[in-house]
Amino acid sequence: MSVILEAKSLSKSVQVNGQQPQPILKDVDLQIKQGEFVTVMGPSGSGKSTLLYNISGMDRATGGEVQFQGKKLTALSEKELSKLRLSSMGFIFQHIHLLKSLNILDNIVLSGFMAKKMPREQVKKRAAELMERVGISSLIDHDITQASGGQLQRVAICRALINSPDILFGDEPTGALNSKSSNDILDILHEINESGTTIMVVTHDSKVAAKSERVLFMVDGSIVAEKHLGKYKRGSDQLSQREQELHTWLTAQGF
Numbered sequence: 001m002s003v004i005l006e007a008k009s010l011s012k013s014v015q016v017n018g019q020q021p022q023p024i025l026k027d028v029d030l031q032i033k034q035g036e037f038v039t040v041m042g043p044s045g046s047g048k049s050t051l052l053y054n055i056s057g058m059d060r061a062t063g064g065e066v067q068f069q070g071k072k073l074t075a076l077s078e079k080e081l082s083k084l085r086l087s088s089m090g091f092i093f094q095h096i097h098l099l100k101s102l103n104i105l106d107n108i109v110l111s112g113f114m115a116k117k118m119p120r121e122q123v124k125k126r127a128a129e130l131m132e133r134v135g136i137s138s139l140i141d142h143d144i145t146q147a148s149g150g151q152l153q154r155v156a157i158c159r160a161l162i163n164s165p166d167i168l169f170g171d172e173p174t175g176a177l178n179s180k181s182s183n184d185i186l187d188i189l190h191e192i193n194e195s196g197t198t199i200m201v202v203t204h205d206s207k208v209a210a211k212s213e214r215v216l217f218m219v220d221g222s223i224v225a226e227k228h229l230g231k232y233k234r235g236s237d238q239l240s241q242r243e244q245e246l247h248t249w250l251t252a253q254g255f
């Protein structure tokens with residue numbers, strides 16, 4: 001399998017109140033293969049979100065480089081970077097960031113219109129198909145304020161997928177949800193992964209990680225361990241064994 005995303009010696013330092021710069025990401029080397037489903041775990045403050053934002057070009061690293069599909073992200077201008085993010089990457093954030101002034105359908109189609117990869121009518125058709133796929137087609141002309149947390153997370157997924165991204169990044173995509181909604185969202189992510197989209201997700205939830213293919217463990221700005229669990233087949237009976245295996249491994253990491 002080819003490598004879709006690679007970080008070499010990626011680092012990020014931040015300066016607060018004119019003090020010495022503090023390293024929050026330290027020389028991270030990482031390769032993500034085309035079609036992989038990778039989760040990132042680790043204690044609070046270990047740098048998981050920072051890794052996600054810097055490896056995806058949402059934020060600018062202070063050292064090292066990132067290659068995405070062979071392109072050096074770290075060398076692109078803001079304009080080139082935002083074009084690439086819009087057309088090839090999807091993002092599901094911890095805080096959903098939907099626009100309250102737009103209804104649900106308009107929130108989903110907006111990035112599609114901006115990317116101009118397809119005619120507007122086709123973007124709307126794709127939005128309707130995606131909404132159907134994640135079970136929210138009845139909300140098509142509803143306002144954002146009329147949807148539940150789980151429904152909003154599905155809206156965010158549709159929005160992230162509108163331009164058929166090659167990679168989907170998620171920061172706690174199931175974080176604020178009850179366990180039923182969380183399972184549903186996870187199933188949707190698996191279906192997306194099975195159809196070929198690479199996924200990288202930050203999570204505190206070992207149930208989410210147990211269903212991923214590879215788990216990275218971060219401590220203090222570095223990836224200190226990783227666990228290959230292999231592809232999870234939806235609906236199979238391997239889940240409790242994977243959860244047990246992951247639990248043992250996480251305990252060994254002191255988590």
Ligand SMILES: Nc1ncnc2c1ncn2[C@@H]1O[C@H](COP(=O)(O)OP(=O)(O)OP(=O)(O)O)[C@@H](O)[C@H]1O
Pocket residue numbers: 014015016024042043044045046047048049050051
């Ligand atoms: N822009 C910033 N300015 C100052 N400090 C920052 C900034 N961004 C992150 N940090 C600090 O860097 C560290 C790593 O933050 P990050 O959000 O990446 O951790 P995390 O592992 O995702 O945490 P959590 O699990 O709590 O979400 C934290 O100590 C955080 O306070």
